[in-house]
Amino acid sequence: MNRTGRTGRRAALGVIGAMAMMIGSQPVALASEAYPNRPIKMIIPYTPGGSIDTVGRLVAAQLQRQLGQAIVIENRPGASGMIGSEAVAKASADGYTLLFNASSQVYLPLVAKNASYDAIRDFTPIAQVGHVPLIVVANTSLPTSSLRDLVKLAKAKPRTYTWATSGLGTTSHLAEEMIRHAFKLEMDIVSYKGAVPQLNDVMGGHVSAAVSPMPGAYPFVKAGRLKVLAVTSSKRIPQLPAVPTVAESGLPGFELLSWYGLWGPANLPADITRKLSQEVNKAVREASLKARFEELAFETVQSTPEQFKVVIKDEIDKVAGIVKAASIRID
Incomplete structure (x- = not known):
């Protein structure tokens, strides 16, 4: 009699525990299924x-x-x-x-x-x-058609030409610093709050050049408002097959995406x-x-x-x- 009672109580507790587990798990499952609501x-x-x-x-x-x-x-x-x-x-x-x-x-x-x-x-x-690759772009009035030309200009007239970056610590900034450091260029870097003001000031002639990702800069290149000097990928890209890479422009092994x-x-x-x-x-x-x-x-x-x-x-x-x-x- 006592054994049967104990067994019954254990069975009842087991059922209650199983039900509690099922109920407790429901909110998590429902929350998962509902996202996003x-x-x-x-x-x-x-x-x-x-x-x-x-x-x-x-x-x-x-x-x-x-x-x-x-x-x-x-x-x-x-x-x-x-x-x-x-x-x-x-x-x-x-x-x-x-x-x-x-x-x-x-x-x-x-x-x-x-x-x-x-x-x-x-x-x-x-x-x-x-x-995405970045592209080196310049104001259309700048007397240069390649990164090699820009390097020659900047070395001939130190502190005359400038870079624009979309923000300090961005890939744009790092690429400009790497190019400046490798070629020993005296080109100041001017920082902006994003690629739009960065590129606007290059087009406006307030800064000489910039390195900027393709999606934002390429439309201005197609529209003739910026000239492109190089790409930062290891190989030339189909959209700009005639444009050399930075690696081809004097920095072997350069690649930054x-x-x-x-x-x-x-x-x-x-x-x-x-x-x-x-x-x-x-x-x-x-x-x-x-x-x-x-x-x-x-x-x-x-x-x-x-x-x-x-x-x-x-x-x-x-x-x-x-x-x-x-x-x-x-x-």
Whole structure:
């Protein structure tokens, strides 16, 4: 009798425990299935119209179609991208505030003495989207048709010619510093809040030249408002087959690409991270986007969050060496 009673009580407790586990697991499953159930804010830490903004808006539009929720772009330029990045780092890790940024996201803390975020600790890598070459461009009135010519001009008249950069610590800035350091040029670098004001001042003749990613600069080249002197990829690109690489222009082995990706705040739930990563990979395979990306010389990649983490670590290791060799530092 007692044995039967004890067995009955154990069975009852087992059923209650199983039910509790089922009930307890439901909110997590439902939360996962429901995401996203409201608009997502995507912060781009530069001005509208630049390369990062152009690619980010293309990806956001496709994600919106796939997810069935609005993706609201919020441009937050300033402090070479730190203001927008910091806003995402401080946001709730719920998947409703994301960061679309370029490789400068991980480069800036390497060169900025007072960087307001840690590129690894403060963010969750979601997916690398792709990469693009940069092009060396100049004002159309400058008496030069190649990077070699610009180097000759700058050496003949030190401190006469200038570079414009889209922001300190950006790929644009690093490329200009590397070229300036390698050729021993006395060309000051003027910093702007994004590629649009950077290129506007080159076109206006306020600065001589710039290095800028293809998506933002190429339309001005096609329109005849900028002249292109070189590309930063290891090989010439189909869109500009007659334009030599920086490596061909006197710096053997030179290659620097700007890569773009999507991040969330630190501790973003794994299920949301995976879902977003899968959706980004699906988005960049969309035929209409692929055609547009090809025009911009933007090469997409497929990556998991884990693979993106490896890319970030490798890039930090590589660029840290470049920064040290060229003594690049922002106080």
